[in-house]
Amino acid sequence: MNEPVFWLDDKAIPFRDGQTVMTAVTAAGHYIPHLCHHPDLTPHGSCRLCIVQIDGRIRAACTTPAQANMKVTFDTTLLNQQRRQIVELLFAEGNHLCPSCEVSGNCQLQALAYDLGMTHSEFAPLYPQRETDGSHPDIFVDQDRCIFCELCTRSARELDQKNIFGISGRGSHTYLLAHSDSGKLGDTALTETDRAAHICPVGCLLPRNGNYQIPIGERLYDAQPIHIRGNHRPDDGEFTP
């Protein structure tokens, strides 16, 4: 019996029961831009970069179950423009200063900005001033780079079975919270080997050691764009410089 398929633009995408549009498309070897999606975690649907159009409605590919013969519109000028604007908003909301950021070249946000053709942000930067946290012996926190994808929050809960992170505040005052009495990451149960310590797609949760060790030209996205390389980190086992 043939596998059911749905249509991503003009491509037939086979899928199994339980797969989302995102997981089926990824399994078929195609790429849909995303930041909050991770194959090991429950879909979250918060970053909205994976927007597609289904039956005239904008949907998040990472939370939409695949259905037979469904027509998914992905690669249109309007959708690509909207994805780029979402990235621009993320840049405007945080302090993403790529020239000196140690994850430059390995950053998924930066890689998507390049991939989506972002040359500048149409939106005025907010220049947040949140506290940095260097209390943890292995992980440094620069909250001004947090994009609130909650990969750290969810991976701590779902993969490490720990309650380490949370998101607090509202609107532009939203911030990443460390669940400890002091509010410091150093006073939580996070360890260097936890998945949550190695899942941040940007430069918010930074390893304290090994910074800048990968030379320019050998970083994740120096040679290949993210739509070919996929969403990875140098320390996730998929990286071969």
Place this chain on the structure above:
Amino acid sequence: MSETRYVIDPVTRVEGHGKVTLLVNDAGEVTQARLHIVEFRGFEKFIQGRPYWELPLVVQRLCGICPVSHHLAAAKAIDQIAGVTQLSAPALKLRRLMHFAQVLQSHALHFFHLASPDLLFGFQSPEQQRNIVAVIRQHPDIAIQGVRIRKFGQQIIEAISGKRIHGIAALPGSMNAALTLEKIQPFLQGIDTIIASCERTVALVQTLTEQDADFHLDFGYIESPFMGLVGPQGELELYDGNLRVIDSQGQILVDQFPCARYFDLIQEQVKPWSYMKFPFLIQRGTENGWYRVGPLARVNACTRIDTPKAEQARQAFRQHMGAPAHSPLLFHWTRMIEALHCAEAIKLLLEDPDIQSNDLQRSGVKQHTGIGVIEAPRGTLFHHYEIDDEDRVTRANLIVSTTSNNQAMNDTIRKVATQHLDGHSLTPELLNLVEVAIRAYDPCLSCATHAVGTMPLQLQLQTESGALLQQLQRNSDGTITA
């Protein structure tokens, strides 16, 4: 006696706007010159709170011409914070190679692109002629030589740091990659040509200086102490070493002064009319303690240069110009002696197998303070950082090279104005000469003071109360309007 203020505004657009004010009394004597640096950059403030390992990457953005100097000065400081007192030999040699390449390319940029139009065509030649385009047209061999020297330096920087400008190389106690033989080979093949080009340039600047020796030696002549890093034997040292200060007569005032105690040697004075501070030798006080840094200071202060061709050039310079030499225009000659030294030193390092070694990392016990001092192309550069227990920068003090020459530039401008101000009339010629004087020090202002074409420049003659008496403006198309 009343005074009149002459204002040149702006002098430049690089690293901020500069402006020059001349205070002239009723007798037409220039009593004071002030080079105002009116832009606030704030690096010392906004790096507070950042993790210390970011410093070499962040602070190199201070400059697009000599970012390697800031990168390495910060790296030397964070070595200390990481508890590393001695780098591995390969890491040290890679840093030195990168730094020599940086000084080489910066000196070539300044001499060929910025200074050579003045020297080749004459300081009073038409403004439309005094630019790099005219050099390319009329002296293509010299222009190409300059491009090749600079390109060579930039390519070495790129090979080590991944980019020609603002790359990544130095890590706390380490470098992030060694060089491969494949990368080194093209440089080995080209270095002898670069050395020969530098030798020819030293000869050229000597000839140009001696052709009009009276003007060169008299122009903006001031006397001052000089400061620079020297090695254990007093040799010229650009990456490491200790501080030496000589007085205006050439006598050694301070020798082998540890960089980590620089704050016992110099302090900075703040003046309300400029964002650039005024460093001074503590033992001589704020009025008399100013000094000069940069190529002229280093060549004056050192006992020798440890590469043969540059040492020969140094000796010839001292023989012809005296020791110490004081004339600001002699910065150009010494700048090219240093370029020759860098080219020779680069060759030695390229031939050293250590630069291919991956023995790059050293570690130690974390410290809370780091002080990195290096000789940038424009002079001694101080980076001083303090961090808290969470590795965040709590305090930073940066004394960049141009700052150390602040008072010297003011005095040189005053001298030039004294020599060339025609009564109470501001002239385009005087503007040009003020720029020539500033440019000799190769401050960060220099790029815009000699950009291709003409830069907008405004002179104002004001009374003490600020009332405008006369205005002269050079427009961007080269025309001058009242």
